[in-house]
Amino acid sequence: MLSPITLLLITAALCVVMLFVLGSLARSGMAGVSAWRAANVLAFVALLLYAGRDTLPGPLTIEGANGLFALSIAAIHVGFRQFFGQAVPYRLLAAGWLATVTGVAFFHYAIDAIEIRTVVVSMFHGLVCAAIGVTVLRSLSQARARYPFYFTAGVALLLALGHLGRGLMYALQPDMQTAFYQATTINLVFLSVGTVVLPLLTMGAVMMVHDRLLAEADDRANRDYLTGAWTRRALFQMAEHELRRAQRHRHPVSLLVLDVDRFKQINDSCGHAEGDRVLVDLVRRAGAMVRDIDCFARLGGEEFALLLPYSDTAAAMHVAQRLRQLLEQPEPGALTMTAYTVSIGVATLDRDEPFSALLGRADAALYKAKHAGRNVVRLAETASACG
Template sequence: MSLLLVTTALSVVMLLVLTSLADSKVAGVREWGQANAIAVIALLLFATRGVVPDLLSIEVANVLMLLTVSLMYAGFRRHLGLPVPWRLLAAGSLAAFAGVVYFHVVHPALGLRVVAVSVYHAAICFAIHASLPRVADGRLRYPNAFTRTAAFLLGLGHAGRGAFYALDAYGSVSLLAPDVANLVFFAIGTLALPALSLGAVMLANARVLTDTAYAAEHDHLTGAPSRRAFFEIAERELARARRHGGGLGLLLLDADHFKRINDTYGHGVGDEVLRDLVRRAGDVVRKIDYFARLGGEEFGVLLPDANHQTAQAVAERLRAALDRSQPQRSAEGGVPYTVSIGLAMLDRGEDFAGLMRRADAALYAAKDAGRNQVVCAPTATPVEQQQPGGAKVIRLRR
């Protein structure tokens, strides 16, 4: 009775916690909340055994608990973006419930009744364990590890519980007998839901934190990293470049005549241009480079461990990939656009603000020179170089 009441209280607490996460739009929270709400009713019916009719404290209570564990499994599947095998769950729970009814009404055998329920609970716990992936790092690592381990151990516990009561199916089995085995197996049966619910809450909370961090670090329109995230990475790369003496380049690029695109085609088309720009840029920059949207139609590319030649090659490759004005590319659809790029390499003793200023000046120089060009940061006398494809790369020497 104490275990039942404690478990009921824990289910109420988990229900309240999950209810507080209902507005988070985390998949699975609804099913987990429903499972705990149903469990409260089932546990109270179990606790009233001998007071209310057996139909309520046995058949109804057991069918509610079978529904509870099915909903818990469905919640984990939905949380992971996996399909829920509703037909399989319905068939398994109906088979277990049929066993409860048969071994209570038709052929009374308490041990086999426990076996019927334990087999289904064990299968659900093992299925939850199998569904959850291994996560090596990040916020989801510990919640996943906890839930996987708890589900596996609970599956073993339910399997052992079923085997224990199967050995004495027709003997003097009593779930309320004051012995160690009954206490252990009764605890496994009653505390399984709170343990799985705790894992569910941990997973939901980790997902909320992950989604919040992603929203803060990424632009909602294009999915590119945000200005804030860009500057955080830039400070780390700047410190690393100073420690190890490596090169650090910065590209600032701007969609040419973007206001004209918005005015001519509408802001929806302008948004699609920005998304297209981000998609194409992601295919061009190196894996170690960091590309971000800094605001409006301006983007930045951080080039760690790059010398001047490497940075210039990346810049020209990026400019060419984003030159959507060529006639041969009209078949691809979309609005034609080009970009201008300013390139600056980190000077000794320079801070990131200074690097940004020089790259920004180079970007304006590229626009003043006719756009769809790369300008390498800023010097007194420009020297023009003709590049393949007709675009100019202007190198400004000190």
């Protein structure tokens, strides 16, 4: 049977491995990584102190080890709160840690009772693990892929149950833990629960960091460098997904295609830098009025598209007119001093037409708007009328 000291040393080695993994993320600048690294350093030292129970002084292996290990679990909780951009309850954690260390010291020197020390430590670790699980589940909206979040929350909550169950069992049956290093099955199980918490939670943290890095990389790849609007490629991807869903559930989808009027004249008379500011201003102001489910993309040059799920022709025409009126009025303090207008073509998905056909009809409507004098909105012909 695996000895408790061997288990402690293996877990300490896992903390070192996790430190190397976290070190690879140091340059990412991701919030929480520094706290997770500190947590694993504290856990590594604490585990070595635990393993030296027979050779090191009691204050180091009891108060020192328990204090450092409790601090490590508090630090990993701090890392999760920072990662999700949430306020860290430093005072509450400090109060819990101080109460834990005080309890350990009291039941070492005043009343030497290892089973009560175990209860005190287990309660603190269990509550912090539960807090981590709840924090992760409440942050699911930040997930690109949910698996890392469910894994981390599940591990945290299972560890919380393990710690609280351990504390409850030793509180009700104190004679079960006659010796800290007794190689009984139940002792090894509960010791495993207490020691693997840092490597497992760190693994979950690393998975979530990689998930966010992938999301950020994907976002950069699908965003126009100048304006921050979605790219043409991203628009086609989102549109194909939205059209499949619309055809399955029979809800309307509309598309706006808009173009800055006389954009070449702006570039020629005011310079390309001012032309760039016009495009950035357009995307910023248009982005402020569209819904989260909409997709505002740059098709190329001064031409943009706005995909409107769950919007019929009347709703799309209303959005187009609002957008046209918004952009024709220079905004005080805007990025550009040049007044500009846009022409807009509107098309609504007809039957099972592909997105390329919908885009073609909206583009044809934009062409009509240009020929109608610019700064106007025109509705596309239906797919059947187009042939």
